[in-house]
Structure formats: C-alpha cells, structure tokens
Amino acid sequence: MKIVIDLGGSIIMPKEGANKERIEEFAKVFREIKNMGHDLAIVVGGGKTAREYIELARSLGANNGYCDMLGIMATRINAMLLITALKDLTIKKVPKDFEEAEEILNLGKIPIMGGTHPGHTTDAVSAGLAEYIDANLLIIATNVDGIYDKDPKKFKDAKKFERISAKDLINIINSYSMEAGSSSVIDLLAAKIIERAKIKTIVVKGEPKEILKAIKGEKIGTIVEGE
Numbered sequence: 001m002k003i004v005i006d007l008g009g010s011i012i013m014p015k016e017g018a019n020k021e022r023i024e025e026f027a028k029v030f031r032e033i034k035n036m037g038h039d040l041a042i043v044v045g046g047g048k049t050a051r052e053y054i055e056l057a058r059s060l061g062a063n064n065g066y067c068d069m070l071g072i073m074a075t076r077i078n079a080m081l082l083i084t085a086l087k088d089l090t091i092k093k094v095p096k097d098f099e100e101a102e103e104i105l106n107l108g109k110i111p112i113m114g115g116t117h118p119g120h121t122t123d124a125v126s127a128g129l130a131e132y133i134d135a136n137l138l139i140i141a142t143n144v145d146g147i148y149d150k151d152p153k154k155f156k157d158a159k160k161f162e163r164i165s166a167k168d169l170i171n172i173i174n175s176y177s178m179e180a181g182s183s184s185v186i187d188l189l190a191a192k193i194i195e196r197a198k199i200k201t202i203v204v205k206g207e208p209k210e211i212l213k214a215i216k217g218e219k220i221g222t223i224v225e226g227e
C-alpha cells in the first residue's frame with residue numbers, strides 16, 4: 001500500500017517540548033511499516049514551535065501571511081528532526097512541494113515534509129500529497145482518538161464515529177468553526193480534498209502503536225469514507 005501519515009504538530013512537538021525517546025519511538029514504527037513492504041510518506045505539523053513563533057511575531061505586528069510562513073518554517077524544522085531519526089530510510093532534504101516528495105518516494109525512501117503555502121495547515125498538505133501520489137490510505141494522527149459529533153473537549157456527551165462520510169465530516173467541521181475559539185480535528189480544506197479524491201482516511205490518536213494498528217486494519221479511530 002501507498003500510505004501518507006499526517007503527524008500532528010502537538011504529537012511530535014508537544015507542549016512540554018521535544019523528546020528524543022518519543023521521536024525514536026515514532027521512527028521505529030515507521031521503519032516497521034516500511035519493512036512491511038508499504039510505501040510511506042510523512043507530513044509533520046508545527047506544534048509548540050510553530051505556536052511560539054507565530055504568537056511572538058503577531059505581537060510584533062506580523063500579518064497572517066507572514067505568521068503562516070513562520071509556521072511553515074517550524075513544520076520543516078520538526079520534519080528535520082524526524083529525518084535525523086529515520087536515518088537511511090529517508091534523505092536529508094525536506095520536500096517543499098508534492099513533486100519533490102514524489103521524487104524521494106520514487107527513490108524508495110520516505111519523504112518527510114512540513115507545510116507548503118500560507119492559508120492552510122499540514123492536514124491539507126497531507127490530503128493533497130495523498131491525492132497527488134495516489135495513496136491508498138491517509139492516516140491522520142492527532143490529539144483526539146477519532147471524530148466526534150461535537151467537540152469532545154467541551155461536551156461530555158460527544159459521540160465518536162466509527163465511520164463517517166467525507167461529506168458529513170465537512171458539515172461537522174462547518175458547524176465547529178461557527179463557535180469562536182473552537183478548532184476542528186481536521187481542517188476544512190483537508191476534508192474537501194479527501195472528498196474529491198475519495199481517499200480512504202483513518203483519524204487516530206497520535207501514538208505510534210495506534211498508527212500501526214490502523215495500518216494493520218484493526219478497528220481503531222474513525223474511518224472517513226472518501227466516497
């Protein structure tokens with residue numbers, strides 16, 4: 001299978017900062033997935049690094065586009081950390097677009113990229129990459145264990161979906177974004193790309209073991225049906 005993994009920023013670079021053991025744990029699982037014979041591409045988020053730089057730049061008067069550029073830089077720094085841990089399985093280059101990522105994939109290596117352009121997040125990058133390389137599966141590893149009918153951090157009675165259509169996911173995201181300060185589990189552009197490209201997607205908690213289970217086909221997280 002051709003698989004894209006979207007590794008959320010809060011997963012690789014949590015609030016308490018980076019951790020050698022955790023990055024190595026992810027690297028070990030990615031090596032295992034590669035050894036299973038899959039082609040793998042990884043998109044890394046910005047997490048704490050991105051947030052700190054963006055907040056500081058904003059307070060200094062930067063506009064959104066410039067803040068986004070700082071965020072993109074942060075995602076690429078995080079990608080470089082993972083590249084260091086993955087050693088021979090990748091090359092020491094962070095692809096800046098899908099073409100470069102596919103070139104690395106065609107060398108038999110794992111492309112590890114961050115953001116691309118201002119205006120969206122790495123969720124959209126991972127969906128776009130999955131579409132571009134004709135991936136069979138997109139795994140979105142994030143800080144919740146699936147997609148809920150409402151924000152599980154705010155509502156105790158929120159229900160998790162085992163499966164959801166991309167169309168219904170788009171409706172849920174739209175309802176989330178109407179509340180100030182709420183953030184949805186996947187960004188809207190990513191959901192729209194998943195819908196148009198009909199990409200099979202699984203949203204899982206960002207733990208190495210959970211990612212592995214999703215790839216092995218175990219019932220876990222929420223499956224987003226592209227069709």
Ligand code: UTP
Pocket residue numbers: 008009010044045046047048050067068069070071072075114115116117118119120121122123125
């Ligand atoms: P993330 O993809 O990590 O965003 O990129 P996020 O979803 O806000 O963060 P987490 O994953 O939940 O922690 C960090 C920031 O970098 C910019 C955006 O400002 C984004 O919020 N970015 C990233 C872009 O502008 N374009 C990209 O392609 C990627």
